[in-house]
Amino acid sequence: MRIRFWGTRGSIPVTAGAENIRAKIKRALRAADGKRFANETQLDKFIDNKLDFPTRHGFGGDSACIQIEGGPDYLLCDMGSGLRRFGRQVMQQPGPHLPRMYHFLMSHVHWDHIQGFPFFPPAYVPGNTIHIYSCLDTGMLAAALQQQHASPFFPVDWNELGADIIFNQLQPDRWHDINGFRIKGMLQSHHGDSYSYRFEKDDKCLVYATDAEHKQARERETGAVIAFFEDADLVIFDAMYSLAEMVTVREDWGHSSNIVGVDLCLRANVKHYCMFHHDPSYNDETLYKILLETRRYGEIVSDGRNLKISAAYDDMVVDI
Amino acid sequence: MEFSAKQFDDVTLIHIAGRIDHKTVKDFETALMPFLEADNPAITKKIIINFEKLDFLTSAGLRMLMIAAKTCGRQGRGIAVASLQPIVEEIFTISRFDLVINVFPSVREALQKLSPAALADYEGA
Numbered sequence: 426m427r428i429r430f431w432g433t434r435g436s437i438p439v440t441a442g443a444e445n446i447r448a449k450i451k452r453a454l455r456a457a458d459g460k461r462f463a464n465e466t467q468l469d470k471f472i473d474n475k476l477d478f479p480t481r482h483g484f485g486g487d488s489a490c491i492q493i494e495g496g497p498d499y500l501l502c503d504m505g506s507g508l509r510r511f512g513r514q515v516m517q518q519p520g521p522h523l524p525r526m527y528h529f530l531m532s533h534v535h536w537d538h539i540q541g542f543p544f545f546p547p548a549y550v551p552g553n554t555i556h557i558y559s560c561l562d563t564g565m566l567a568a569a570l571q572q573q574h575a576s577p578f579f580p581v582d583w584n585e586l587g588a589d590i591i592f593n594q595l596q597p598d599r600w601h602d603i604n605g606f607r608i609k610g611m612l613q614s615h616h617g618d619s620y621s622y623r624f625e626k627d628d629k630c631l632v633y634a635t636d637a638e639h640k641q642a643r644e645r646e647t648g649a650v651i652a653f654f655e656d657a658d659l660v661i662f663d664a665m666y667s668l669a670e671m672v673t674v675r676e677d678w679g680h681s682s683n684i685v686g687v688d689l690c691l692r693a694n695v696k697h698y699c700m701f702h703h704d705p706s707y708n709d710e711t712l713y714k715i716l717l718e719t720r721r722y723g724e725i726v727s728d729g730r731n732l733k734i735s736a737a738y739d740d741m742v743v744d745i
Numbered sequence: 746m747e748f749s750a751k752q753f754d755d756v757t758l759i760h761i762a763g764r765i766d767h768k769t770v771k772d773f774e775t776a777l778m779p780f781l782e783a784d785n786p787a788i789t790k791k792i793i794i795n796f797e798k799l800d801f802l803t804s805a806g807l808r809m810l811m812i813a814a815k816t817c818g819r820q821g822r823g824i825a826v827a828s829l830q831p832i833v834e835e836i837f838t839i840s841r842f843d844l845v846i847n848v849f850p851s852v853r854e855a856l857q858k859l860s861p862a863a864l865a866d867y868e869g870a
Contacts, residue, residue: 670841683842
């Protein structure tokens with residue numbers, strides 16, 4: 426199973442910003458001061474080995490969209506702004522333009538999770554089929570997607586899309602077979618509700634659990650989350666806030682914290698915990714600092730258990 | 746987790762030892778609750794929790810601490826923590842709890858700031 430991250434931000438897409446780019450250039454120039462690079466290979470080696478992640482790369486700014494490879498057709502979670510780049514990549518692939526099938530699992534319909542769809546070129550291509558699945562009421566889901574295509578929000582009406590678009594109602598807490606995967610959804614605490622999804626195939630397991638506030642107030646509810654995460658190879662988790670923010674000024678905003686993710690994943694015996702839905706106000710340096718702090722917290726509380734901790738970035742690829 | 750409490754003038758000084766995680770947080774909550782009940786005639790104006798012998802606490806423990814802080818805040822009372830071990834101090838920094846809970850280097854400094862009368866009582870004990 427391969428997971429590609431097309432968008433990893435929460436709430437709204439962001440750009441790097443001129444000040445941040447300038448700061449990166451300054452750091453790179455300082456690191457390169459006095460060095461000579463005979464060719465591109467040496468330059469690439471310097472970038473990869475001598476510049477830290479926030480300087481050489483960064484986390485990107487598109488909102489939530491991931492792709493799960495391993496089935497016959499395309500399978501994705503959510504339609505944030507990252508979907509635009511996925512759609513462009515599909516359209517640029519060489520070969521005959523045969524009709525294609527897309528499957529979308531939708532966590533919920535907040536704007537940052539649907540705003541990429543009007544910019545998804547395959548939706549405009551006759552012959553393509555787009556299946557949209559959710560444990561949310563699909564009537565509401567369809568209305569939300571159609572509304573963002575309606576005037577005055579967007580110039581192309583939903584009825585002008587060329588692809589066949591089919592909405593599929595899923596039942597929570599039950600297994601469904603979609604595109605070669607066993608998939609189960611679970612209700613999460615979020616304004617208007619959201620759903621996490623567990624994907625299983627070939628003894629591998631991914632949990633996509635974004636936009637959820639895990640208060641850990643009642644052990645019965647926390648235990649249900651741990652059971653849903655149990656033994657997963659990868660958990661993609663809403664780690665938007667610090668714990669202090671989550672329990673004070675941003676309480677009941679529907680999101681979790683980086684260290685709550687560590688604690689839940691350790692209890693669930695998860696192999697790899699991936700922080701997701703990054704706060705749009707954080708730049709690359711801040712997000713990287715939070716990643717290092719989260720790893721340190723994991724070291725302190727893990728009691729020797731092995732939990733890999735990463736922070737998702739746009740275009741990241743994880744094989745499990 | 747071990748819990749004990751003693752009153753010094755208008756301050757309740759609570760000592761915690763061990764760890765506060767998902768396994769022990771219920772014990773922490775049960776032990777702490779009587780000191781947060783507004784109708785308890787024995788509650789004091791201020792609470793200081795001595796973390797000198799606390800090995801670490803997880804998000805579950807921090808959450809309980811925030812509930813205590815909010816409860817005290819609603820009652821017009823104060824709460825602070827003191828004598829954090831380096832690892833607990835790290836957890837406070839990582840969770841940003843150092844920005845929302847009063848943290849003092851020692852119990853003595855906490856008492857000095859919050860209640861000189863309690864400090865005199867503490868030093869005379």
